[in-house]
Amino acid sequence: EIVMTQSPATLSVSPGERATLSCRASQSVGSNLAWYQQKPGQAPRLLIYGASTRATGIPARFSGRGSGTEFTLTISSLQSEDFAVYYCQQSNNWPFTFGPGAKVDIK
């Protein structure tokens, strides 16, 4: 099973600032990496797939990059609605696995 790790576990950011989250896979997943946003009491929402392609309706302030084992999600200018938990997920091998999540909260 591919183990996904995320850092930092919590990121405190002021609105308008840039946030960068990291995700690492225990072995190469190619570009088969997605990012999700989850708010309390809600289902996750797909932000990025294929490591760098924004999903339908996702604002341009969200961007993803990386391949192999190292990936990043960047939110260029945090809006109030962006404070949430973010998960990375690999879909290169079953079982598809998620990282433990990274919480972005208000500084």
Next chain:
Amino acid sequence: EVQLLESGGGLVQPGGSLRLSCAASGFTFDSYAMTWVRQAPGKGLECVSNIGVGGSTYYADSVKGRFSISRDNSQNTLYLQMNSLRAEDTAVYFCAKTSAGSWSFDYWGQGTLVTVSS
């Protein structure tokens, strides 16, 4: 508009069974793989089971031999039969449409809570 509506969750005793359903609409159901993902209270996300367009199935080791995924394309419905339930199966269960090609989960239901407790 894509909609996924889970049902069938509830309180069940250890060792019991439950069948979850996910009613899909707004897309060509039989053209997409579907996945069940669960989230234990206050915890992260875990892929439980996946079923392909042709009916191929995959299971997490934690549920293999106890859970069974199926789909009824005539009813646009996904199922998860859960047997021999354990306390550690307590979670919100989401069904998710699985995007062709990227295998990411582009649409999710609102989830149904399964609680395994005596």
